[in-house]
Amino acid sequence: MTHTTPTRIAVIGGTGPQGRGLAYRLARAGHSIVLGSRDAARAGAAAAELRQQLDVAEITGASNLDAAAGAPVVLLAVPYDGHTELVTGLAAALDGRVVISCVNPLGFDKHGPFGLDVPAGSAAEEAAAIAGAATVVGAFHHLSAPLLLDPEADLSHEDVLVCGDDRAAKELVMGLATDVTGGRAIDAGRLRLARQLEPLTAVLISVNKRYKTRSGVAITGLTQASQEKVIA
């Protein structure tokens, strides 16, 4: 069922809703998942729960550090609060890894959600600056965690926007994105465009509140022909 070669993927922050949701979909597509958490026991419990839901899937739990050290692909699915310290602590273990960031630096006040100012421009660029020997790709910012975790939810009409500066890593992540949603992944350009992708989630949360729904993003104008031009 994978569109990509089955891969071992560490999900840092794998006990949170976004991490669990992405882990569930990636495991269901045939990838081998290690959930990371600050607390290895909590990661183990979350892994056991997902294994029950999926029956055959290979899902284990570990400390964030052990999870990252044991997988070629590492997904950062943590809140932005504490991100700098977390990535700093993992930097050595991320050496040579493809690191996927779906971190959304958002704040909330009485007027709703808003994008936080991030000194590096975006969480993805911050991770790239701290973990200099990792290849960072931004993706999966806009998928709703409850929908990811809902076995019946069809996500194939949502586009996963993927940004990064390394073509091969970006293509790997675009394959994983198709495994997650069953739909399209879109090359959104350079890693610095994570500055736009991450806080766009504030707009989606605002729409969710106003329309009482779980919104996502699709890009119009991408015909089959325009996508084939790129593949060719």
Add this chain to the structure above:
Amino acid sequence: MTHTTPTRIAVIGGTGPQGRGLAYRLARAGHSIVLGSRDAARAGAAAAELRQQLDVAEITGASNLDAAAGAPVVLLAVPYDGHTELVTGLAAALDGRVVISCVNPLGFDKHGPFGLDVPAGSAAEEAAAIAGAATVVGAFHHLSAPLLLDPEADLSHEDVLVCGDDRAAKELVMGLATDVTGGRAIDAGRLRLARQLEPLTAVLISVNKRYKTRSGVAITGLTQASQEKVIA
């Protein structure tokens, strides 16, 4: 053909591609348009050209200042470069107006497009700060100018994201958005979310380049039911 009461709308920067495109669609829907330009003669020539294309429509040209002074709704369709000075010069004329900003503060370098740092957060918020007695709404950031100007182009699958702090002004602009595209307008939340809507255009331009297309944005998860909940 309008979904809203026919309205007199001034399009500041009405000789540029985005301004002309929006003017064309608004005039076609039955609104009365005055194109503004720094040079009233250029605005008059652009208006004459659009009148020829549309036959019946009411389109005239004027200086930016005269255009703004003569219409209850003013659309800012100018490049960000020079925006501060332009709005400062028009501020008195914008008193009491609904001002629609579709300004995208973007930069370009060898790596492609990127969002500029705007001291006020976004061009829309900058306009609101300078023209304190105007009601500013952000909209129309993501529509392709060539598609707007193409009489055959169907834009009904694109969503117009509208942000603002005044409910009535936002509803007026959402009506105009439906007049422009024939599709949906989405209440994206507070005006400050223009910080996310404006530079998202950098992502679309990047996608256009990669996929050789004219991309736009749609929001997923908005069922008819969720939209009716809001209307009700």
